[in-house]
Amino acid sequence: MKDLLEKTIRENKLKLEEEAPEGHFERFEAKLNREHKTFRLDRKMILQLAAALVFVLLLGNQLRLYFGPVQSQQEQQAATLSSVSDEYSEVEFYFTSAxxxxxxxxxxxxxxxxxxxxxQQMMTNEIKEFDQMQAQLQKELQANPDDDRVIQAMLEYYQAKLSVITLIIDKLKEVKHQKMTHNETEI
Known part of the structure; x- marks a missing residue:
């Protein structure tokens, strides 16, 4: 390969030493000028844009925090039975787990x-009603954390929700079992 290149250069030595065609340098300079006029993103510009974007996002977040609604720590956290006592915390954990x-x-x-x-729609509606009831009870518990009536209402809420879910699940399992045993007797 090297020999072929040397041979080609030696054979065309006269043509390579000739002057460039007329207007070659002007066309070359015009191409260079055109390339300089195009917009190019270099590393420095990208970093500047990224820094400006981060600044705008941080500024927006600070303005949202400054002008946003003021809520105390107690208002931000929903009141639950676990906020009343450790004993109620265990009861609440049992019910929520079940x-x-x-x-x-x-x-x-x-x-x-x-x-x-x-x-499915019936269960969704039941759960929505229970969630609304829970939100109301949590507001009352937050306003009156030492009121035994509110605590008792929360406990009854958990019991009722668990009872409804358990009843529906048990009935559906019973129907499922009947379908399975009915299919087995047909075979």
Whole structure:
């Protein structure tokens, strides 16, 4: 390859030593000037843009915090039974765990196809009503954290929610079991 290159250069030595065609340097300079006029992003400009963007975002966040609604720490955190005492914390943990377990069983029954759209809508409406009731009870508990009636209402709320979910899940499991045993007897 090297020999071929040397041979080509030696054979065309006279042509390579000739002057450039007329106007070659002017066309070359025009191309250079055109390239300098195009907009190019270099590293420094990108860093400046990034710094400006970060500054604007931080400024926006600070303005939102400064002019946003003022809430105390107590208002930001929803009142729960665990905020009243450790004993109620354990009770609340039991109920929320049992409710979450019931809801996961509900989701499994949905995935298995044992729950119709109407039943799903009914459960969604029930859960919405319970959530509204919980929000109201939390407001009352926040306003009156030492009121035994509010604490008792929260406990009854958890019991009622768990009872409804458990009742629905048990009935659906019973229907599922009947369908399975009915199908087994047909075979």
């Amino acid at each position: 409710i979450n377990q019931g809801m996961s069983e509900w989701d499994k029954l949905i995935q298995d196809g044992y729950i119709s759209e109407a039943d």
